[in-house]
Amino acid sequence: MKKFIILGILVITSWGCSNNYYQTGEKLFSKKNYVSAIEQYDLSIEKDQNGARKTKAELARSESYYQLGLMAFEKENWLLATRLLFLSNSITADQHLDNCYYKLSETSFAESDTSATLDYYEKIISYLPESEMIPEIYFNRINIYLNRNELFNLLEDFKQLWNNHRDDQFTKKAHPLVDAIIPNVVSAITSEREHGDLVKSIETLHILEEYSIQHKELVNTEIALTYTQLAEAKLASKDYAAAYQYFLSSFQYDALLAQKNKARIDEIRNGFTKNGDDHLKNFQFEQAISCYEKCFLIMPKDQIATDKIAYAKHRKIEAKEAELLFDNALTQERDDKYQAALKIYLKSQKLVNNSEVKTKIFEMKNLMRAIKEPRSFAQEIVLNYQKGKLVNNVYAIEDSMLTKYGDTVVEVSGWKVLFTSNNLKYDVRYDIISPYENYYFIWKVDLRNRKLTAMNKRSDELLN
Amino acid sequence: MNFKQIILICIISLWGSTLLAQFNIEKFSNPQKYGWQNLQERQLGRDQITSHQKLLQIYEMKKIPAWRNMMQAGIMPGWGQFNTNDYTKGQVFLGIELILIGSSYYYFDQASEKYDLYKNSTYIGDIKQYYNDASTFNGYAQGLLAVASLVWIYNLYDVYNSTEEYNANLWNSILKEYDSDKIQVSLHPLGFEVKF
Numbered sequence: 089m090k091k092f093i094i095l096g097i098l099v100i101t102s103w104g105c106s107n108n109y110y111q112t113g114e115k116l117f118s119k120k121n122y123v124s125a126i127e128q129y130d131l132s133i134e135k136d137q138n139g140a141r142k143t144k145a146e147l148a149r150s151e152s153y154y155q156l157g158l159m160a161f162e163k164e165n166w167l168l169a170t171r172l173l174f175l176s177n178s179i180t181a182d183q184h185l186d187n188c189y190y191k192l193s194e195t196s197f198a199e200s201d202t203s204a205t206l207d208y209y210e211k212i213i214s215y216l217p218e219s220e221m222i223p224e225i226y227f228n229r230i231n232i233y234l235n236r237n238e239l240f241n242l243l244e245d246f247k248q249l250w251n252n253h254r255d256d257q258f259t260k261k262a263h264p265l266v267d268a269i270i271p272n273v274v275s276a277i278t279s280e281r282e283h284g285d286l287v288k289s290i291e292t293l294h295i296l297e298e299y300s301i302q303h304k305e306l307v308n309t310e311i312a313l314t315y316t317q318l319a320e321a322k323l324a325s326k327d328y329a330a331a332y333q334y335f336l337s338s339f340q341y342d343a344l345l346a347q348k349n350k351a352r353i354d355e356i357r358n359g360f361t362k363n364g365d366d367h368l369k370n371f372q373f374e375q376a377i378s379c380y381e382k383c384f385l386i387m388p389k390d391q392i393a394t395d396k397i398a399y400a401k402h403r404k405i406e407a408k409e410a411e412l413l414f415d416n417a418l419t420q421e422r423d424d425k426y427q428a429a430l431k432i433y434l435k436s437q438k439l440v441n442n443s444e445v446k447t448k449i450f451e452m453k454n455l456m457r458a459i460k461e462p463r464s465f466a467q468e469i470v471l472n473y474q475k476g477k478l479v480n481n482v483y484a485i486e487d488s489m490l491t492k493y494g495d496t497v498v499e500v501s502g503w504k505v506l507f508t509s510n511n512l513k514y515d516v517r518y519d520i521i522s523p524y525e526n527y528y529f530i531w532k533v534d535l536r537n538r539k540l541t542a543m544n545k546r547s548d549e550l551l552n
Numbered sequence: 553m554n555f556k557q558i559i560l561i562c563i564i565s566l567w568g569s570t571l572l573a574q575f576n577i578e579k580f581s582n583p584q585k586y587g588w589q590n591l592q593e594r595q596l597g598r599d600q601i602t603s604h605q606k607l608l609q610i611y612e613m614k615k616i617p618a619w620r621n622m623m624q625a626g627i628m629p630g631w632g633q634f635n636t637n638d639y640t641k642g643q644v645f646l647g648i649e650l651i652l653i654g655s656s657y658y659y660f661d662q663a664s665e666k667y668d669l670y671k672n673s674t675y676i677g678d679i680k681q682y683y684n685d686a687s688t689f690n691g692y693a694q695g696l697l698a699v700a701s702l703v704w705i706y707n708l709y710d711v712y713n714s715t716e717e718y719n720a721n722l723w724n725s726i727l728k729e730y731d732s733d734k735i736q737v738s739l740h741p742l743g744f745e746v747k748f
Contacts, residue, residue: 123575123580126580137716137717137720138716138719138720138723139604139720139723139724139727140607140608140611140615140719140720140722140723143601143604143605143607143608144608146601146604147601147605150601168577168581171581171582171583172581174583174588174594175581175583175585175586177586177588177594177597177598177601178598214591215591215594
């Protein structure tokens with residue numbers, strides 16, 4: 089029985105030990121055996137079912153790495169110290185980690201391995217943003233970039249210094265270096281502007297503007313030019329609002345260019361107003377207003393466009409009224425009240441003088457005469473056709489025949505106006521007869537529109 | 553080979569295998585051994601530990617120490633299981649122990665009675681009979697006590713497991729409540745403030 093009890097206790101004890109890696113780790117930690125402690129903590133984190141104990145193991149493991157890291161740090165084994173402190177992953181470890189990276193960067197710099205130096209700097213900047221060494225790191229990196237002629241990287245680092253550590257001594261030391269390279273950066277931007285990202289160029293130039301001490305004018309001119317180029321690019325893509333904003337932005341940076349850009353804005357605005365005017369002439373009011381409104385994109389609150397829009401709207405109302413009058417006149421016309429229709433057409437013409445109303449007025453006047461004295465009107469139309477050209481041609485033929493055959497042989501009918509089936513259309517005849525040759529001229533006259541239609545070939549020849 | 557020798561050989565072989573494993577410092581200090589490929593992943597790991605660290609205080613207040621529960625279970629089998637809300641198991645352990653110890657006591661009492669009769673007996677036939685009876689009852693009492701001891705040991709083992717499970721579940725429920733914002737933990741210069 090005694091053996092059973094001892095075996096039971098041994099089984100429980102060994103089972104308990106195998107499951108409690110954390111406790112083992114704690115014992116090893118207290119004996120400063122950090123390496124073995126870490127191994128036990130790792131096992132606890134891997135195998136333990138209890139999450140709280142896992143967390144405690146993680147914390148203890150972190151502390152163990154920190155202690156090991158400190159030992160390596162004191163022995164100036166920087167590489168090992170960085171690895172152990174990195175694994176510690178705690179704020180206290182990070183307070184030493186930046187120093188380790190810095191020491192490693194010093195070594196690599198002394199060995200002229202600037203790539204490695206930059207790697208270490210990057211680790212401090214990226215991994216340890218709270219480090220008090222950050223301004224110094226940026227300053228050192230600026231110097232490296234300066235030697236490598238990596239101007240944009242240099243600027244990026246100075247931007248960080250300027251934005252986050254403006255009063256730091258390293259920022260003040262770096263400022264003259266940056267100011268000195270501004271002409272080079274501007275030159276690089278200028279050469280890349282044709283093919284590069286203009287917005288990015290502007291951003292860089294604005295940064296330069298902020299940093300610049302001696303080269304402000306140069307930077308400002310370049311900013312104005314870049315804004316102008318941006319504006320032209322926007323104009324090409326018909327983004328007038330954006331183009332205006334870019335033009336506007338350019339004004340404050342270069343007075344001379346501002347004048348040119350203002351003239352350019354006027355030119356674009358005038359293009360829109362001209363288009364609007366063309367539409368207005370054709371009574372396309374909506375299109376005209378739309379064109380005028382485009383002026384506001386390139387020139388907000390433009391008075392000329394405002395006035396033109398007001399006028400276009402006024403003309404639109406007038407056109408509507410004219411249209412109503414025209415319809416009214418048409419009704420009168422259909423009722424054969426040509427006098428009344430003419431009056432209304434004339435009123436409509438005062439509002440909108442288009443070809444349609446002109447024709448109508450012309451027709452009304454004709455119709456009124458046609459009703460009053462159709463025959464004499466028909467004859468008058470023929471006699472006055474092309475300022476008497478037709479008549480002159482007829483008389484010329486008549487004279488020729490008289491000369492040729494003598495007045496005893498040649499017989500002339502004179503002008504005869506004949507009624508047709510349509511009371512607004514009359515045939516006008518003129519016959520020249522001889523035993524040798526005959527001319528029978530006949531034209532149909534439309535009294536409504538004073539149009540002549542030749543009824544035979546000879547008559548037609550005289551019309552043309 | 554006796555029992556002690558077997559245990560000694562086991563311990564020596566385990567120790568020896570540990571010693572034979574070579575320490576590799578490169579592997580030990582490999583910065584990526586915990587899967588942190590970059591700063592963000594490392595920071596995520598740290599944030600998780602920090603948030604869990606704050607909850608440890610709540611856990612420590614609420615957890616049941618295994619040694620205390622085992623002591624209570626040692627004093628009264630089933631007590632530890634009651635603490636971890638494992639009532640059925642507790643009742644079973646308590647019941648079995650009471651039956652076994654009670655039965656053992658009963659047979660021990662019977663054995664004592666038979667032994668007294670054996671001592672006071674004058675007839676040779678009775679002497680032999682009483683002695684045999686006393687021995688048999690004593691054997692029963694010893695056997696039942698041994699079984700009770702094994703159940704008692706198993707009870708301790710079970711209490712340890714129950715407590716571990718209870719504590720693990722407790723941590724999970726604390727984490728769950730924290731994730732669902734029922735628990736708010738804030739850091740102060742003098743320590744943590746926990747709001748439920």
